[in-house]
Amino acid sequence: MSGLNCRVAVSNAGILLGVPGPYGARVAWLRGLGSSAPEWALTLGDTDAATEAAPAVCVVQSSAHAAFVEQGVAKRIALPTGKARVVAEGVRRVAMGSLGRDSYVITAGSDLRLHSSEPAIAAVTLVARCESLAALEVVSLRGSVLVLYAPEGSSVLGVCRWNGDSVRVVRHPSRAPILELHAQVSGESAGLALGYGDDGVDFARVDADGQMLERPHPRLRGYGARLTSPSVVWVESAFGLAASARGGVRFEGLRDAEALRVPEFTSPCRVAYQRSRLVLLAAEQAGGVAKLRVLTQDRAGERRQEHVHALAPQDESRRRRRSALRDSVSELVSLSRAGGRDGAPLRLLASGLGVWFSTPERSLRLELACLERGVRLRVSSADEREEEPPPEPSLLRLSRWVRCSLGMAERPRSAAQEALVSALTRALPEAVLGALHCVGGAFEVNLTLPAGPSLDQLLQVLLACRQASSTSSSTGAD
Numbered sequence: 001m002s003g004l005n006c007r008v009a010v011s012n013a014g015i016l017l018g019v020p021g022p023y024g025a026r027v028a029w030l031r032g033l034g035s036s037a038p039e040w041a042l043t044l045g046d047t048d049a050a051t052e053a054a055p056a057v058c059v060v061q062s063s064a065h066a067a068f069v070e071q072g073v074a075k076r077i078a079l080p081t082g083k084a085r086v087v088a089e090g091v092r093r094v095a096m097g098s099l100g101r102d103s104y105v106i107t108a109g110s111d112l113r114l115h116s117s118e119p120a121i122a123a124v125t126l127v128a129r130c131e132s133l134a135a136l137e138v139v140s141l142r143g144s145v146l147v148l149y150a151p152e153g154s155s156v157l158g159v160c161r162w163n164g165d166s167v168r169v170v171r172h173p174s175r176a177p178i179l180e181l182h183a184q185v186s187g188e189s190a191g192l193a194l195g196y197g198d199d200g201v202d203f204a205r206v207d208a209d210g211q212m213l214e215r216p217h218p219r220l221r222g223y224g225a226r227l228t229s230p231s232v233v234w235v236e237s238a239f240g241l242a243a244s245a246r247g248g249v250r251f252e253g254l255r256d257a258e259a260l261r262v263p264e265f266t267s268p269c270r271v272a273y274q275r276s277r278l279v280l281l282a283a284e285q286a287g288g289v290a291k292l293r294v295l296t297q298d299r300a301g302e303r304r305q306e307h308v309h310a311l312a313p314q315d316e317s318r319r320r321r322r323s324a325l326r327d328s329v330s331e332l333v334s335l336s337r338a339g340g341r342d343g344a345p346l347r348l349l350a351s352g353l354g355v356w357f358s359t360p361e362r363s364l365r366l367e368l369a370c371l372e373r374g375v376r377l378r379v380s381s382a383d384e385r386e387e388e389p390p391p392e393p394s395l396l397r398l399s400r401w402v403r404c405s406l407g408m409a410e411r412p413r414s415a416a417q418e419a420l421v422s423a424l425t426r427a428l429p430e431a432v433l434g435a436l437h438c439v440g441g442a443f444e445v446n447l448t449l450p451a452g453p454s455l456d457q458l459l460q461v462l463l464a465c466r467q468a469s470s471t472s473s474s475t476g477a478d
Helices: 316-337 394-406 415-427 455-477
Strands: 002-004 007-010 015-019 026-030 040-043 056-060 063-070 073-079 085-089 093-099 102-108 112-116 124-127 133-141 144-151 156-162 167-173 180-186 189-195 200-206 212-221 228-235 238-245 248-252 269-274 277-286 289-297 305-310 354-358 363-370 375-381 432-439 442-449
Touching: 007 056, 007 269, 015 056, 015 063, 015 277, 015 289, 026 063, 026 289, 056 093, 056 102, 063 093, 073 102, 085 102, 085 112, 093 133, 093 144, 102 133, 102 144, 112 144, 124 156, 124 167, 133 180, 133 189, 144 180, 167 212, 180 228, 189 212, 189 228, 189 238, 200 238, 212 238, 212 248, 228 269, 238 269, 248 269, 316 354, 316 363, 316 455, 363 455, 375 455, 415 432, 415 442, 415 455
Parallel strands: none
Antiparallel strands: 002 277, 007 015, 015 026, 026 040, 056 063, 063 073, 073 085, 093 102, 102 112, 112 124, 133 144, 144 156, 156 167, 180 189, 189 200, 200 212, 228 238, 238 248, 269 277, 277 289, 289 305, 354 363, 363 375, 375 442, 432 442
16 A cells, blocks of 8 residues: 555535546545545546646635646646636646635746736746745735745745735745645744655744744654654644654644654645544555545544545546557557558647548548447548647538438548448457548548457558558549
């Protein structure tokens, strides 16, 4: 069993969790601490690619939001039914927070920027030239946004304050390069937990201007055990610290249990305090299944309750199948570029689920799509000047509507198109021939396969298309 990095937003409305996943970042929503299962769980993004970074999450007036990075593009989404929107490109890391009714995304790339959810508010540059960051955190304090960041390899803690009118940047020294950072606000200040990858966690406290009220100083020690996932938590009247270690979660700053440990929690976890109870949340991966562990207890370590929830987004099976299709298509393109097969090199569609390729007669497009049962393979006429084709040519959609409305028949298929259909059905004998459409010079052929095609089957499809084109060309010449 291995632990997963996670980000957590705890509110009175529920708990929002973000974890990395094999087919994209995952988020889950628990309505309450005693929930028997997540109310919903989703996988974010379009590429179905594995990610090691957990998405940033926040809750704004009972509404859940997330931000994530996919192939260098930062995106934000209102959960669970919203559509992801692009925030910025060339991004390496994101954080997310709220101020009043507004949620905002912090992006770290060549610069550090704040992006509001309000369209009327332009992106704000916080740091014009930003080094690669090891940690990034954001909180709201007294009407201002505080962005806390730690440059990789530098013994510096940076604090950017934005009050809606101006930006103020303060850089504070730390005893070593900071690897992990967590912050929580209470009253007039924000408490910080600073992790260095060793056996100590430092505590610091800043005001709304980013000035230090308490400079970084050691407060939690592992006594030889490496501490990870530091958390700072406000417990009734003071800030406390927690961190994960091989021997369990360590706490400091709890008046009733200064040396309290939770030995069964060995994975990286986040700690919160809600309704007079400590809340420990950890995400773990075992045998390809991700699980969320939620443990609650009072400060004395008593009245303990634990719940384990499976993190299984409903679309994960389809994403797994799509990822396998992308792998097959990518291998096909690599083979063509290496000159392993006759014919011009293939050009990958932006979706990764198909290719453009040429025959002696014309350019064609091969596309794959996952269905509820099986996979659809579509071969259609193509215009390689398109950056990305629409899901279905609009001319074909219009023609079908006209035929259905007026009872018109499709135009008879040409010899080349007849030869293509015949070649495809021979190459894929297990496929079920679906819709065929011909309008002017445009056409498409749809087949349904019981499972995703293998690399050899895709090669057979390309060969069948080229042979059909050669046959029709020589027949026309005769």
